[in-house]
Amino acid sequence: GAVVSQHPSWVICKSGTSVKIECRSLDFQATTMFWYRQFPKQSLMLMATSNEGSKATYEQGVEKDKFLINHASLTLSTLTVTSAHPEDSSFYICSATRGGRGRNTEAFFGQGTRLTVV
Amino acid sequence: GENVEQHPSTLSVQEGDSAVIKCTYSDSASNYFPWYKQELGKGPQLIIDIRSNVGEKKDQRIAVTLNKTAKHFSLHITETQPEDSAVYFCAASLRGSGNTGKLIFGQGTTLQVKP
Numbered sequence: 298g299a300v301v302s303q304h305p306s307w308v309i310c311k312s313g314t315s316v317k318i319e320c321r322s323l324d325f326q327a328t329t330m331f332w333y334r335q336f337p338k339q340s341l342m343l344m345a346t347s348n349e350g351s352k353a354t355y356e357q358g359v360e361k362d363k364f365l366i367n368h369a370s371l372t373l374s375t376l377t378v379t380s381a382h383p384e385d386s387s388f389y390i391c392s393a394t395r396g397g398r399g400r401n402t403e404a405f406f407g408q409g410t411r412l413t414v415v
Numbered sequence: 416g417e418n419v420e421q422h423p424s425t426l427s428v429q430e431g432d433s434a435v436i437k438c439t440y441s442d443s444a445s446n447y448f449p450w451y452k453q454e455l456g457k458g459p460q461l462i463i464d465i466r467s468n469v470g471e472k473k474d475q476r477i478a479v480t481l482n483k484t485a486k487h488f489s490l491h492i493t494e495t496q497p498e499d500s501a502v503y504f505c506a507a508s509l510r511g512s513g514n515t516g517k518l519i520f521g522q523g524t525t526l527q528v529k530p
Contacts, residue, residue, distance in 0.1 A: 303458075331517055340504060340520045341459070390458050394516055403449065404518060406458035 299325045301393050303407030310381055310414055318376045318410045320391030326371035327393035331404070332364075335388040347374045381414040388412075417442040419507050421521025429529050434495050436524045438505035439487040445507040448481060448488045449518070453502045462503075463490070466510075495528045502526070 300323040310316050320330055329348055333341040345353045345366050353366035365377040374393075378385055388411050392404040418441040428434050440448075446467040451459035465472045465479045465488065472479050476495075481488040492499055502525050506518040 301458075329516065338523075340522045341518075343517055343519070346517050392458075392518070403461055403464060404516070406451075406460070409456070409458045411456070 299323075299393075299395060299405045301327075301391065301405045301407040303389075303391055303410050305410060306408060307411040308413070310412070312382055312414055313380055315377055315379045316381055316412060318378075318389055318391075318412075320374045320376070320393070320407050322372045322393045322395070322405070325393075325395040327374075327395055328371065330368060330374040330391055330393045332366060332374075332376050333390045333392070335390060335409075337388075341390060344376075378412065381412070383414045386412055386414045417445055417507055417509075417519040419505060419519050419521040421505050421524060423524060424522060425525045425527070427527045427529065428495050430495060430497060432495055434490075434492045434499070434526055434528075436490045436503055436505070436526075437487060438489070438507075438521045439485075440507040440519075441486070442507070442509070443483075443486060445509050447508040447510045447516070448479070449506050449508070450477075450479060450490045451504045451506065451520075453504060453523075459504060492526075495526075497528050497530050500526055500528045 302321045304319045332344045335341045344359045345355045347353045347368040349368050355361045368374040390409045392406045421438045449464035452462045453459045476493045478491040502523045505521040508518045510516045
């Protein structure tokens with residue numbers, strides 16, 4: 298199967314700083330990438346849909362100015378958590394689909410990034 | 416929008432027994448239903464999926480059934496093994512031209528297989 302890699306796997310940052318998480322599709326071109334966050338023992342909550350070369354589409358309740366998403370190439374999307382606070386501590390996971398937009402392709406997930414804000 | 420409900424939240428079975436996890440979805444337009452296995456501290460891994468044009472799909476010990484009329488689908492794991500212990504998520508999606516294909520997840524089921 299296709300490989301999606303996230304970096305870093307974990308990060309600890311101070312409150313008020315910004316953190317960037319990268320999501321790369323290693324062996325395929327990902328027209329669409331998705332960002333999720335997951336709190337302990339809870340499900341994955343979709344934050345935003347990222348299409349290469351266009352602005353991300355955010356889900357209701359997700360602050361676009363706080364969670365900056367950039368999808369500058371077909372193999373890389375980044376999520377920047379700006380002015381992080383302890384309540385932003387969570388497990389962030391990206392996924393990517395290959396092929397054209399919305400086609401019947403499976404989603405491949407990264408290994409996740411554990412963010413801890415102290 | 417789509418809403419996915421998953422039951423049970425926890426499931427404990429004896430090794431060798433079968434496990435069944437059920438999900439219902441709200442949007443009749445959804446046409447793609449994957450199941451993911453997530454181990455602690457890792458991202459979800461696809462274990463099986465089914466599209467709306469079929470009612471059942473099987474892959475070795477894992478099978479998925481879909482009832483479009485009732486809008487529910489189920490995961491069946493037979494001959495369970497301790498390594499099957501993990502959190503399982505169902506999801507629903509609308510795939511096709513003009514749609515993003517975003518996945519809406521169920522709440523998850525923690526499966527424990529006792530040796």
